[in-house]
Amino acid sequence: MQTDFVTMAGLDPKHITVILLATFSVILCAEAVPGWEKLSKEEELDLDRQLKLINKPAIKSFQTEDGDVIDCVDIYKQHAFDHPMLKNHKIQMKPTTIPKGIRNHESETTYKSLQYMLGNISCPQGSVPIKRATRKDLIMARHIKSIGFNHPTNTNASTSGIDEGGHHYAGVAYRAFVVGGRANINVWNPSVKVNQFSIASMSISKGPKQQMNNVQVGWGVNKALYPDGSRLYTYWTGDGYQKTGCFNTLCPGFVQVSTKIHLGLNLRPVSTYKGSQFHIAVSIQQDNSTGNWLLTFFNEYVGYWPKALFTTMADGADYISWAGSTYSIITDPTPTMGSGHFPKEGGYGISAFVNSIQIMPNRFYKFVSPLYYVLDTFADVPQCYDVIKNVAKDPNWGAYIFFGGPGNCTFQ
Ligand SMILES: *[C@@H]1O[C@H](CO)[C@@H](O)[C@H](O)[C@H]1NC(C)=O
Numbered sequence: 001m002q003t004d005f006v007t008m009a010g011l012d013p014k015h016i017t018v019i020l021l022a023t024f025s026v027i028l029c030a031e032a033v034p035g036w037e038k039l040s041k042e043e044e045l046d047l048d049r050q051l052k053l054i055n056k057p058a059i060k061s062f063q064t065e066d067g068d069v070i071d072c073v074d075i076y077k078q079h080a081f082d083h084p085m086l087k088n089h090k091i092q093m094k095p096t097t098i099p100k101g102i103r104n105h106e107s108e109t110t111y112k113s114l115q116y117m118l119g120n121i122s123c124p125q126g127s128v129p130i131k132r133a134t135r136k137d138l139i140m141a142r143h144i145k146s147i148g149f150n151h152p153t154n155t156n157a158s159t160s161g162i163d164e165g166g167h168h169y170a171g172v173a174y175r176a177f178v179v180g181g182r183a184n185i186n187v188w189n190p191s192v193k194v195n196q197f198s199i200a201s202m203s204i205s206k207g208p209k210q211q212m213n214n215v216q217v218g219w220g221v222n223k224a225l226y227p228d229g230s231r232l233y234t235y236w237t238g239d240g241y242q243k244t245g246c247f248n249t250l251c252p253g254f255v256q257v258s259t260k261i262h263l264g265l266n267l268r269p270v271s272t273y274k275g276s277q278f279h280i281a282v283s284i285q286q287d288n289s290t291g292n293w294l295l296t297f298f299n300e301y302v303g304y305w306p307k308a309l310f311t312t313m314a315d316g317a318d319y320i321s322w323a324g325s326t327y328s329i330i331t332d333p334t335p336t337m338g339s340g341h342f343p344k345e346g347g348y349g350i351s352a353f354v355n356s357i358q359i360m361p362n363r364f365y366k367f368v369s370p371l372y373y374v375l376d377t378f379a380d381v382p383q384c385y386d387v388i389k390n391v392a393k394d395p396n397w398g399a400y401i402f403f404g405g406p407g408n409c410t411f412q
């Protein structure tokens, strides 16, 4: 299968679409037929072999209401350390520097249930919570990976109206040296079909498209992977989405440190139209002394992507974006993004927001609010998904965007 990604990455866009249609119909059949009868015996065995590598022995396990199994795995035996670059890796248990400028204001939009979310899963000392991977995770992740997950890169945003994979975006970007960023991302549960996704994320990258290094965090909805709604997700790549990288902890790379917050966490409740609003607070920063890219969720240090995974992002990055993004196969109407409402229809409670956008533009380890003009807005199909940016006088709101739209656009 690995070879397939490589081959597909080299194909021209028309061929990719054809292959995708073929592979997605396989998934859909598999979805429809319980027990994965559509997979050959060899494919099943191959998936099981992979799962055996990914899922490490559990010291203790939790079953969530959504049916996920969360395993507490010995922190030194997690799948991350199967990465050849991470032999004899020294785990970074704490950030070297706690950045200045982090605001921890409580507001209506803060997760009232965060304590509840944090309280439920707590792994014994020396172990960390990792969502147990399933065959379905691998099948979907494989296809999502193979389509490149083209988050806006440091090439110019497409203006042609449609790009090859049926990816669409609306957000803002800062294009200059950067070692970190943070934001509050308003959480929704947009309507998507089984072979579509809709996400909102903060994404940091560097490098030419073919070798792009990228780390991203946000919420995502994908009916096959997460049938029950919006989840905390991460993604990384060290080579332009070709051979390296994956969602969450499905491949060796991300080192989990928190004993409480796992990747793939179900985010609830979600915001409602003209009703209560909820957000997640996320930050990513490159550690001053180790060069690792550290992930924080609210005040919890979740873990990190080791410096060794990256080529161009070993020393800082040159692009950071905050955006909504959708994917659908090209013949389908596109899914909704954010709340499903355009920014022009209204702000808070109507369209989705990202606020308190902050960047760490140098090695002084301070998050600062970017000035209005340094954020570039991009929206590849503004008639389907749009974005507006502004900087509020209220420091709790700061630099922000409203983004999204109803989708349901067809391009063929
Ligand atoms: C958390 O634990 C409480 C008490 O055991 C339970 O009622 C609740 O459903 C759990 N929540 C989740 C999200 O699993």
Ligand SMILES: *[C@@H]1O[C@H](CO)[C@@H](O)[C@H](O)[C@H]1NC(C)=O
Residues within 6 Å of the ligand: 154, 155, 156
């Ligand atoms: C983006 O577009 C501008 C204007 O067309 C061009 O000058 C610049 O080089 C482009 N940047 C990249 C990274 O392609």
Ligand SMILES: *[C@@H]1O[C@H](CO)[C@@H](O)[C@H](O)[C@H]1NC(C)=O
Residues within 6 Å of the ligand: 097, 288, 289, 363, 364, 365
């Ligand atoms: C970051 O590292 C540099 C070089 O090692 C050092 O000069 C600087 O003081 C460090 N900054 C902080 C905030 O620790």
Ligand SMILES: *[C@@H]1O[C@H](CO)[C@@H](O)[C@H](O)[C@H]1NC(C)=O
Residues within 6 Å of the ligand: 333, 408
């Ligand atoms: C999507 O667009 C089609 C064709 O314009 C329309 O018939 C349908 O009602 C729309 N669906 C939604 C959910 O708006």
